[in-house]
Amino acid sequence: MRAENLWKSYDERIVTVLKGVDCDVFEGQTVALCGPSGCGKSTLLHLFGGLDMPDRGCVSVNGVEVNRHSNLLRLLRYEVGFVFQLHNLIPDLTLAENCLIPSVAAGIDHRTALARLQELAERTGLSHRLDHRIQKLSGGERQRTALCRALMNKPKILLADEPTGSLDEHSSNIVFNILLNVVATEGATLLMATHDRTLAGRCDRLVEMHDGKIYEHAHAG
Amino acid sequence: MIFLKLILTNLLRHRIRSLISVAGIAFSVAAMLTVVTILQGAIGMFSNILSSDSQMIVFERDVSDLFFSNVPGDAAVQISDWPMVEHANPVLFGIVSSEGHPIITCFGVTATDARIQKAAWIKGDRGNFGRDDNDVVLGARAAEFLSASLGSRVQIGHATFHVIGVLKTANGFEDGGVFMPLTAAQSFFHKQGTSSVITVKLRNKEDTAAFKNMVRARYPNLIALENAEFTHSYSQFRILKATAWAVGGCGLLLGGLGVANTMIMSVFTRIREIAILRVNGFSQVQIGGVIFGESAVVSVFGALMGLLIGTCFLYALKLIPALVGYVDPTIHPLLMLVVLVLALLTGIAGALYPAIYAMRIRAVEALRFE
Numbered sequence: 001m002r003a004e005n006l007w008k009s010y011d012e013r014i015v016t017v018l019k020g021v022d023c024d025v026f027e028g029q030t031v032a033l034c035g036p037s038g039c040g041k042s043t044l045l046h047l048f049g050g051l052d053m054p055d056r057g058c059v060s061v062n063g064v065e066v067n068r069h070s071n072l073l074r075l076l077r078y079e080v081g082f083v084f085q086l087h088n089l090i091p092d093l094t095l096a097e098n099c100l101i102p103s104v105a106a107g108i109d110h111r112t113a114l115a116r117l118q119e120l121a122e123r124t125g126l127s128h129r130l131d132h133r134i135q136k137l138s139g140g141e142r143q144r145t146a147l148c149r150a151l152m153n154k155p156k157i158l159l160a161d162e163p164t165g166s167l168d169e170h171s172s173n174i175v176f177n178i179l180l181n182v183v184a185t186e187g188a189t190l191l192m193a194t195h196d197r198t199l200a201g202r203c204d205r206l207v208e209m210h211d212g213k214i215y216e217h218a219h220a221g
Numbered sequence: 222m223i224f225l226k227l228i229l230t231n232l233l234r235h236r237i238r239s240l241i242s243v244a245g246i247a248f249s250v251a252a253m254l255t256v257v258t259i260l261q262g263a264i265g266m267f268s269n270i271l272s273s274d275s276q277m278i279v280f281e282r283d284v285s286d287l288f289f290s291n292v293p294g295d296a297a298v299q300i301s302d303w304p305m306v307e308h309a310n311p312v313l314f315g316i317v318s319s320e321g322h323p324i325i326t327c328f329g330v331t332a333t334d335a336r337i338q339k340a341a342w343i344k345g346d347r348g349n350f351g352r353d354d355n356d357v358v359l360g361a362r363a364a365e366f367l368s369a370s371l372g373s374r375v376q377i378g379h380a381t382f383h384v385i386g387v388l389k390t391a392n393g394f395e396d397g398g399v400f401m402p403l404t405a406a407q408s409f410f411h412k413q414g415t416s417s418v419i420t421v422k423l424r425n426k427e428d429t430a431a432f433k434n435m436v437r438a439r440y441p442n443l444i445a446l447e448n449a450e451f452t453h454s455y456s457q458f459r460i461l462k463a464t465a466w467a468v469g470g471c472g473l474l475l476g477g478l479g480v481a482n483t484m485i486m487s488v489f490t491r492i493r494e495i496a497i498l499r500v501n502g503f504s505q506v507q508i509g510g511v512i513f514g515e516s517a518v519v520s521v522f523g524a525l526m527g528l529l530i531g532t533c534f535l536y537a538l539k540l541i542p543a544l545v546g547y548v549d550p551t552i553h554p555l556l557m558l559v560v561l562v563l564a565l566l567t568g569i570a571g572a573l574y575p576a577i578y579a580m581r582i583r584a585v586e587a588l589r590f591e
Contacts, residue, residue: 084588102502
């Protein structure tokens with residue numbers, strides 16, 4: 001993923017969130033994006049994922065400019081997976097039904113999707129909860145469910161916006177361990193926005209953001 | 222299945238709201254079905270009067286209502302002598318009032334008319350009809366509301382008549398009407414020498430076209446139509462049908478507005494959920510499909526319930542003695558299909574704005590929506 005001279009403003013350009021951001025994320029890397037609230041971490045993730053368009057500059061994924069992407073749906077369905085702080089699962093649906101949403105969107109055969117779900121559920125320790133409604137799951141289980149959902153269509157890029165932000169320390173560690181493990185197994189690239197410096201330190205790279213700019217890149221550890 | 226689950230989940234999440242929408246469609250479908258069926262039944266009843274033992278009707282050309290039609294008396298005599306004609310019976314329609322009864326339908330007929338000869342006589346002798354211009358025969362319901370019976374004298378309009386018989390018919394108009402000799406009716410209604418229509422039965426149905434041409438040639442101010450043709454072209458029937466469909470359509474529109482309101486609420490309360498679907502790869506079309514799917518489910522359930530309610534209501538109406546013969550609860554399958562399709566289209570139309578709104582939701586903004 002590459003960001004070149006990215007600018008992004010909101011509220012009719014009154015609030016400028018990104019001010020000429022340049023950033024490269026290489027295949028297979030795990031990158032932590034750290035910075036105070038409002039520095040532009042989430043905005044950068046949204047731009048990489050095609051959920052928003054920059055005012056100026058260029059965002060490319062796998063060599064293809066996102067803002068010129070001929071098929072943004074393809075990007076969302078097959079190349080990028082999102083994990084959010086508040087998991088954003090659909091209430092009243094079961095764990096399995098929530099996870100199958102991306103496969104329904106992509107028109108993937110139901111049997112194939114179920115097999116994939118089983119595989120991910122085993123790796124995330126959720127096999128015994130597949131038929132449980134979301135309301136019955138703990139915070140950590142919900143976040144693991146969100147992770148499964150994000151990985152259903154085998155995306156090569158995982159964009160995580162504060163994935164452990166709403167969890168306690170114990171649950172955070174469990175979820176993050178699973179996240180790193182699954183990302184490594186899938187061979188995916190992880191770009192994660194986080195306030196947690198401890199978790200950030202376990203990534204390959206740490207990128208600092210402040211006031212809409214990237215100030216330093218530091219290798220983990 | 223997940224797609225269907227997404228559709229049903231939101232409906233089940235707000236059961237009361239969904240039920241209200243279903244009820245809105247149900248009652249509008251029931252209203253449409255009832256109004257259209259009753260009016261079609263009434264049209265059918267009136268048509269049956271004209272087609273009693275006949276297949277053609279002759280009346281004055283370019284009149285808006287048969288009550289205003291004047292057919293010369295000698296036309297009936299001449300037409301009945303045509304070789305292709307089995308019989309031709311003049312009928313004079315009139316409406317009078319009586320104390321406590323603002324509308325009493327009168328039929329001025331000859332003694333050979335099928336209504337006299339083939340109806341089921343409860344009292345009296347059909348052979349006595351037409352011997353005296355002061356004698357009348359009452360339909361069973363007319364006898365009841367006029368409190369008259371065989372041999373009694375009854376006030377009809379400005380005159381008093383002697384009841385010589387009571388007959389029972391399946392047709393509500395006839396059963397609530399008064400039958401008097403044609404000459405008596407002509408005098409009573411000041412239409413000497415004329416009738417409203419001539420009902421004609423041909424010896425051979427294939428002579429229909431020839432019969433029409435002969436009537437056109439010999440009587441330029443008269444027109445001959447087959448009964449079915451007449452039913453389709455009679456302006457009063459067309460007005461009634463149009464009114465029925467308009468009233469029914471308004472009812473359906475109200476139901477559709479209810480669905481629209483529900484769908485708008487449905488979309489506004491799940492903006493975040495829609496954003497989640499978009500982030501996970503749902504296209505605008507798929508989002509629209511979820512919204513339209515919800516309204517389709519509501520419409521189908523509502524329509525089916527409406528058909529049930531409407532059918533029950535029509536059968537209940539039939540049990541009311543005063544309406545016996547006027548209400549035909551037979552619902553034509555084609556009408557049911559039309560009403561079902563209209564209900565579905567109304568529901569889907571009601572979901573149009575909410576679906577377009579949902580399809581245009583920007584995921585990145587909607588995810589911040591509380």
